[in-house]
Amino acid sequence: MTNTEKNLLLIDGSSIAFRAFFALYTQIDRFVAPSGLHTNAIFAFHTMLRNVLDKVQPTHVLVAFDAGKTTFRTEMFADYKAGRAKTPDEFREQMPFIKEMLEAQGITHYDLTNFEADDIIGTLATQAEKAGFDKVTVVSGDRDLTQLTTEKTTVEITIKGVAELETYTPAYLNEKLGLTTEQFIDLKALMGDKSDNIPGVTKIGEKTGIKLLLEYGSLAGIYDHVDQMKTSKMKENLINDREQAFLSRELATIDLDSPIKIGLDETLYQGADYDKLKAFYKEMGFHKFLEDLEGVTEKVVEVIEFTVITDKPSPDMFHEDQFFYLEILGDDYHRDEIIGFAWGDDKQIYVSKDTSLLAAISFPKNTFDFKKNKVLLARQGIDYPLVSFDTMLAKYLYSTIENNKISTIADLFGYDLADDELVYGKGAKRAVPEDAVLFDHLARKIAALVKTKTPLVDKLRENDQEKLLSDIELPLANVLAKMEITGIKVSGGVLSEIGLENEQVIKALTAEIYELAGEPFNINSPKQLGVILFEKMGLPAIKKTKTGYSTAVDVLEQLAAQAPIVDKILKFRQISKIQSTYVTGLLGEIMADGKIHTRYVQDLTQTGRLSSVQPNLQNIPVRLPEGRKIRKAFLPENTDSVLLSSDYSQIELRVLAHISGDEHLISAFQKGADIHTSTAMRVFGIDKPEDVTANDRRNAKAVNFGVVYGISDFGLSNNLGISRKAAKTYIETYFERYPDIKNYMENSVRSARDTGFVETLYHRRRNLPDINARNFSVRSFAERTAINSPIQGSAADILKVAMINLDKALQAGNYQAKMLLQVHDEIVLDVPNEELSAVQALVKLTMEDAITLAVPLLVDENSGKTWYEAK
């Protein structure tokens, strides 16, 4: 029979964490994780934990935490723990990570509403003794817990930080104070406790308290005899504070029978989860621990066995739980060729570079970057049906801070994988390596994907993001793949025509500018332009950049009245921009099929929006007529179809109305009011909409934008060209009239401070490591982000849901109409003429019903023979 001794270790997590924080407080700036999080308390807590685990060798462990500010003790005595200094932000931000560390260590932690960690510990210690445990060890930074010492229960109290412990047994307590554990509680009742704000009896401290207890046995004994005591100030105090003394006793007594919902068997210590622990150490920047750990655990990604397939693979080589991955050298999967592929699990990995074998693949359900793989396979004429897991998307949902390369993800979870740059080279030197190197790298990628899936899935589950992956990002990837493959027809002829006109204009403007400047120079060079305007011509330099004079639009616009050259330069800039980015740029992206196939980057933005690259089709000009003409080149596939553009009206403000619950904003949207006019009326105290001037509305619109962005007086004043003081007044009035918007903003920031992140309606997260930064501007930025991200992100989520639903609805209705583009709050479709009225209704309905909010969603639609006409 093996040793069956049961040995329980109970740790007072809240008190130890607090001690740990101050133990390394002087070195706080040395303990910073890569994310910016302070780690001094985490580090010291970890050290203490390792020491104690080593010393006690427990079979069961539990770390108890205080649940919150109010407990049953505050019900008894409102001032319990009152007057305590607010815990520093640098400390609070570490608490969730201490818990994460415990989870990685395989240690249960627990808290209970209305009770303190002491009570959980006392209750479990009592239960353990009754259940026949051989030994219980309690660790705390609070000497009050010594009242739990019994023959079987030892209490360890930290001294000097958290490195050394003082061991309390009944014998030691007796030796040290001459008291029993019962008497120790009475002592506290007499003395009180400054840190917990327990009053005790006036003027009685440790010495007098002990003397009295030794003489009368107990608190009750003292009061039984108080009348017989000879007259003294102390006697008077005892009598006066009698009630207070007994209340103090109750407050100081640990509850040994608190209603915990955790059993002793749940405290069983199973040892650390090395994968989690490695990922945790990495996240915290605990390099030394990481090295120690890697000494004892294998680096699985290092040792790879794989089979190179040269013949048609057989069906028994596939099953759903494997990962599949296709490799290209760059990012451009619309043009680059497949250089190899691999699939497998933790037992067997297959690799090949023979693309003719792809037709025989039966696809596993896991991959990395489904959209890319789907597009690459579509180019081979192969359909890749939707998978159930995509590591790239999962990682993006878990954290947007790092990039989502396989090597980065491997690294994040403690595995080592060579970066693509290292294997394939970069820039001009990038090339397909020799087979052995390529196959090895591909096999390692599969191994890394297999290894990191479980911890990633765990993270998503912890963060309540499983549905966000399975119901939004994954199906969206499928929809986006189809849109990218479809592409949009762009007329090179129309672009070239615009280009020729632009060249004439640019030529004429260039001549006029040289004439006015008195010399030729490169107008596109801000540096040369600065010299001409601010040195040669002596115009006032309003703004500076890091490298010299600013020549940005807002600066030039202020100078326009002073020199005719300025307007010419502005016009030159405008047309040059159109020419280089939109005429030349887009012409270079039209592929052999006469279409542009953009790539939607699904794993990049901090808020959950998509981005569009190569080319960017989300910033095609629309505001100014000269640029807007570019849209005449964007065409439907056939002459008998049109482009339909459907966009949400004010989706971000509607989301804000919903999230904040502000009754005024909600009712304005419910009434279908013009929202900026309505804001103007409320903020400027105007009774009738017709009395709102264009200027009032413009100002109100700027305020509404500001609110969504995380308003500041400076930003608003800049935007509106008014004084900071005036902007401040606007904001103050706005907050008075929309109090729930103010509450939303404050709550967002507060919650970000407590948890380190904010989230959207669909649990998309943005971590904000800078929210407690000491640097004002760094912290302010994080605060504005805390306000903006849930709004922008929820709006992005909603359009994603709409796109997924629309894709389904179009299929179900057997329509030929196809989604082509997404521009943040807009979807562009190619619709055959005969389907137009039905599809137009379907798109509107689908978008407006994507989610039910406290306000209606409204979609505006336009169609035409070009994108220009569909606006």
Added chain:
DNA sequence: TGCCTCACG
């Protein structure tokens, strides 16, 4: 490669 500028939501 970093900076400036400017296109979009």
Added chain:
DNA sequence: ACGTACGTGAGGCAA
């Protein structure tokens, strides 16, 4: 006092 509006991509310049 601090020094900002939120989120992107691309072209041209200057090192």
